[in-house]
Amino acid sequence: MSGTTDARKLALFLGDITIFYVSLFAVLMLRYYGTESDLLIPLHLKPFSALFIVWILVFIVMGLYELRHASNNLKFIQMLTQAMAVNAVLTVATFYFIPAFGIAPRLNLFGVILLATLLLFAWRKLALLLFKTITKESALFLGITDEIAAFAEYLEANSQFGYRVAGLMRTDHEPGSVPASLNIIAFQRDLHSFVRREKISLIVISPVVAENSEILGGLMALLPLGIGIRPFSSFYEEITGKVPISMITERWFLENPPVRQKFFFDAVKRAVDVAGAMILAAPTAIFTPIIAFAIKLETPGPIFYKQRRVGKNGELFIIYKFRSMAANAETNGAQWASEDDPRITRVGGVLRRTRLDELPQILSILKGDLSFVGPRPERPEFVEELRKIIPFYDIRHSVKPGLTGWAQINFPYGASAKDSYRKLQYDLFYIKNRSIALDITTLLKTIKTVLSRAGR
Structure with a gap:
C-alpha cells in the first residue's frame, strides 16, 4: 500500500475517532454544563471508549475506510447510514443489557449517536473535498x-x-x-x-x-x-483488490508463487476451521428439524442436496446443503444458478438469503475438504468449461476452497463464464495475499453481506 493511500485512510480514521469523542463531550456539556459535567465525563468515558472501538470495527466491515468507496454518491450515503444504524443498535443493546455501565439518562445515548451521525456526514464530505484538492x-x-x-x-x-x-x-x-x-x-x-x-x-x-x-x-x-x-x-x-488477469503472464506466478508454504498460517487456519465448525454444530442441530419441516412442507423431495465440487489440487469432494430448489431442478444437466432463478423455492429463497442452506457444509470443513475462507469450489462440469476459456483458471485450485471468499464479498453474484473471469481476479488476489488478517476481514464482511441479503 502506498504512503498516499495509507495517509488518507489514517486521516479518515482519526477524523472519525475525533468526531465520536466530540459528540460525546458536546452532549454532556449541553445537558449538564455548569453542574455535574466534570463528574459525568469520566463516568461516560470508559464505556463509550469501548463502544467507539466497536464502531470503528463496524466501519471497517462496512468498507468505510476503502478509498474506492470514499464518495458522496448514494451508495456511500447508504453505507454510512447502515453503519451508524448498526452502531446505534449495538450501543443501545450494550447500555440496556449491561447495567454495570450505569449510564443515565438513556437519552444521552441517542444524543451522541445522532450528533455523531450528522458530524460524520459533514466530515466525510469535507474529507473528500480535501482529498481532491490537496497535493496528489x-x-x-x-x-x-x-x-x-x-x-x-x-x-x-x-x-x-x-x-x-x-x-x-x-x-x-x-x-x-x-x-x-x-x-x-x-x-x-x-x-x-x-x-x-x-x-x-x-x-x-x-x-x-x-x-x-x-x-x-x-x-x-x-x-x-x-x-x-x-x-x-x-x-x-x-x-x-483484484489481479488483472489479462495483464499477467506465467512470470507473474513465478514471482508470486501461489503454493508457497505458510506453515503458521495453515496451522492456525485449520485450528480455526475445526473450532468454528464445532461451534456451528449446535445451531445446525437446532435449525435442521425446522428447516427440514419447511422444505418438506413446500415441495416433495430430499431435505439435503449433495453435489460434487472441485477442491484443492483438483480433487473432487462432496458438499451437502439444504435443498433450496425444486427436486427436478437439473433434469437436463448442470446449469448456472442465477440471482432470481425460477427453480428456487420460496423456502429456498429464505435459506439462500440468510445462508442457512450452507450449514451442512460444516461436515466438509471438519473433514478438511473445505475451509471457512477460500475460493468457492465450482462443479467439475463448469470447471472443465472454464479452464478452456479463462487463463490460469486452475491456479485457484492450489489452495483449499472456502465456504466464503474474497470474490464473494467483492463481486455480488456470479452466474456465467464472464462472471467467473471477474471472480478469478479476486481469487488470485486472495491466493497471493492470504493471511490471518485477510481471512478475518473476509469473514467480517461476509457477515455484513448476509445481513444485507446480498452476494452469493
Whole structure:
C-alpha cells in the first residue's frame, strides 16, 4: 500500500475517532454544563471508549475506510447510514443489557449517536473535498493497452486515491485505444529530463515495458530521484483488490508463487476451521428439524442436496446443503444458478438469503475438504468449461476452497463464464495475499453481506 493511500485512510480514521469523542463531550456539556459535567465525563468515558472501538470495527466491515468507496454518491450515503444504524443498535443493546455501565439518562445515548451521525456526514464530505484538492502524486503510465487506459481513466475520476494521471506514454508497438479525457504522450528517450520537468512522482509500467531492457535501463537512472516505479499489476491490485488477469503472464506466478508454504498460517487456519465448525454444530442441530419441516412442507423431495465440487489440487469432494430448489431442478444437466432463478423455492429463497442452506457444509470443513475462507469450489462440469476459456483458471485450485471468499464479498453474484473471469481476479488476489488478517476481514464482511441479503 502506498504512503498516499495509507495517509488518507489514517486521516479518515482519526477524523472519525475525533468526531465520536466530540459528540460525546458536546452532549454532556449541553445537558449538564455548569453542574455535574466534570463528574459525568469520566463516568461516560470508559464505556463509550469501548463502544467507539466497536464502531470503528463496524466501519471497517462496512468498507468505510476503502478509498474506492470514499464518495458522496448514494451508495456511500447508504453505507454510512447502515453503519451508524448498526452502531446505534449495538450501543443501545450494550447500555440496556449491561447495567454495570450505569449510564443515565438513556437519552444521552441517542444524543451522541445522532450528533455523531450528522458530524460524520459533514466530515466525510469535507474529507473528500480535501482529498481532491490537496497535493496528489503525479502518475505516468508507461506503455498503453486498453486495460491500462481504462484503469487510468478510473484513477483520474477517483481522486480520493491521491493520484493525478499526468498522462499515458506510448512505446513503439502499442495500439491501445485511449479515452479522449486522458493525456497521450509520445515516447521520450530522455526520461530523466521529462520526469523532472513534469514533476512525475510515480511511473507505472506495462508488462511490455517490463520486458524491455533498454527502457528499464532508463528507469533505473530515475531511482536516485526518488521516483516510484511500479509494475501495472501490483498498482492495479493495490487500488482494486483484484489481479488483472489479462495483464499477467506465467512470470507473474513465478514471482508470486501461489503454493508457497505458510506453515503458521495453515496451522492456525485449520485450528480455526475445526473450532468454528464445532461451534456451528449446535445451531445446525437446532435449525435442521425446522428447516427440514419447511422444505418438506413446500415441495416433495430430499431435505439435503449433495453435489460434487472441485477442491484443492483438483480433487473432487462432496458438499451437502439444504435443498433450496425444486427436486427436478437439473433434469437436463448442470446449469448456472442465477440471482432470481425460477427453480428456487420460496423456502429456498429464505435459506439462500440468510445462508442457512450452507450449514451442512460444516461436515466438509471438519473433514478438511473445505475451509471457512477460500475460493468457492465450482462443479467439475463448469470447471472443465472454464479452464478452456479463462487463463490460469486452475491456479485457484492450489489452495483449499472456502465456504466464503474474497470474490464473494467483492463481486455480488456470479452466474456465467464472464462472471467467473471477474471472480478469478479476486481469487488470485486472495491466493497471493492470504493471511490471518485477510481471512478475518473476509469473514467480517461476509457477515455484513448476509445481513444485507446480498452476494452469493
